[in-house]
Amino acid sequence: MTPKLKRFRVTNFRSVDDSGWVEVDDVTALIGTNESGKTNMLLPLWKLNPAKEGAIHPTSDYPRKYYNKIRHEKPKPVFIEAIFDVGTELARQLADETGMPIDQMREVSMSRRFEGEPVVDFPNATPARDIDQNRALNLLSRAETDLTAMTALKTEEDLKNLALAAIGSAKTKVSGFNEIGPLQLDELISAFGAVKTDNAPKTSTVVPRYLRLSEELEKVKSEISREHPREVESAVNLVLESLPKFVYYSNYGNLDSEIYLPHVIQNMSRADIGAKEQAKARTLKVLFEFVRLQPKEILELGRDFKDPQNRQPTDDEIAAIAEKKKQRSILLQSASTLLTMEFRSWWRQGEYRFRFEADGDHFRIWVSDDKRPEEIELEGRSTGIQWFLSFYLVFLVESADAHQGAILLLDEPGISLHPLAQRDLSEFFDSLAETNQLIYTSHSPFLVDADRLDRARKVYVGEDGTSKISPDLRASDGDITQRGAGYAVHAALGLTVAESLLLGCEPVIVEGPSDQHYLNGIKTLLIASGRLKPGRELVFPPAGGAKGVKAVASILGGRDEELPVALFDSDLQGRNTAKSLREGLYVAEPNLVLEIGSFTGMADSEIEDLAPPELVARELDRWQCGSDVPFAEEMKSGAPIVPQIEAWAMRNKVQFAKPGWKVELAKRVKQRLLVEGAQSQSLSSEILDLWQNLFNAFQAARSSAKASAPSGKVGAN
Structure with missing residues (x-):
């Protein structure tokens, strides 16, 4: 088993004061807004044990506010600590080197200060520094029992008695010791040495047993005097050789479409070029390695005949040059086919074909696909396909070579x-993680796996201005930076929920969130009263206004080839949009487009007119209680309520607390409806009938559409 990173902690590094312990998985996503400090969580890991480069730069790596302090500190502070699980095999080797139990060797830590090399430690190793009193007494008592039972020679009687007396004295001393460490054991061993055994007969049985007691005490002393594993050089070196290196990527070196081979050959061996050119050189190197080509060979095979004396080539020389160029052409075709086949197994956004072409000193990459068969140079294709190809090559080749077993740190x-x-x-990360642990930063919800939110960590700027990291993904906590950090995660979850929610559901498109609140509340009350028993779950996706309904209807209609029911307010904009849909997208099924006025019997009525007007007025007055004239005193029944609210607010200089007042009012009315609706007498039969008619119309419109649709399809193209 390759050692695995379990957790890490960043301290005193750039914008990070103290990250706390960050648990990691095979794939770990650090999610946050721009400037939140995501990169500053990756860089310390890289600099802990870099595969290459990774030098510490005080002017950029020291926290600015502590720069002068750290500059003069001796020793300088630790900026990174990481805990690894080394696996059973390596733990056994470490146990053999240190004499410690295997279970205490399973976890290893590595830390680094701003100066010096990484430091290895064993956080669970607890070498004994003393022994239990009973253990010492048992050793003494067993020796005493053995010697007492022995039949000594007459010449040994005195020696036996002296030995037993020494043991008895030692037992008394041990009973008086508060702790028994190396010093106390030395005292006992020294006392036993006072009994002279040199003149004892060679056939003595007393002396060997008596001397064995001292040997046993020496062994115990050695056990509790053992060095801590961190001091055992062979164990530390074994860890340093075995722990994975960290590989950091932020520049992925997109390939150019046209490559000048002499520069490629030169740059591959140079170390004095800029970071961008280095990244490109690295990508080109792995490209040629992947397709099993050598740039120098391709260059040489394409050489034309040149003679300093302007001599014309012979027929044999012409044939040899032609043969080399033919060989180069075959090599390039073979390499093109290999890249095309391998790339298709991963890239799913189209069937791409690559073709390599060499013309003199120039090497070109052409790309076509199943929808655009004409070849276009790689640089003329999207940045996305360039990035994907470069990333694919670097990681498939390098992770299986120099980076084997390395932990990959991918920045954005x-x-x-x-x-x-x-x-x-994101799926490819899972396949990479079979051989390489991977930590990456992102702010895109599409790079957050909603099925594996346990491996996402939120990075944000705390109130003290330093970068923080947390597995708590709630977007509503803290200030705007915390909410922004969690937004990508919540957006990813929302995408997944939206995809699954609409499966098996009956959508009714509405104009906005306020419609959604009212209709969800009404649905709950109708089901509770037994007036509604839907065969499928009714959901009300908002379209962001009447004009957005067409777009949402097209998307949802494309999902299962059935246009959804759409409900509009009967104000001017709602009526016009409904008319446009019936004459366009819904021309084959105009009955799927419904208007509120058809059910309330009022012209210009809106979703708010489905609720009891007295309840709406009461909740509005509770919310806007600063007005001298309550809305309830001016409200006229039998007329649309929204224009009345707007006119009342203007007359009484009522300014709603924030935009979207209709949504806030809808939430309050819905909550009150659900509370009062639980009491059967609180809602009139007239209002319940109105609601039931509306929801029956939803189901009737859908049933009618299904019945009239040819081959089960609804809607016009």
């Missing part, structure tokens, strides 16, 4: 990718 991967491609990338 896949920014330029389409959301669906980002989801594919």
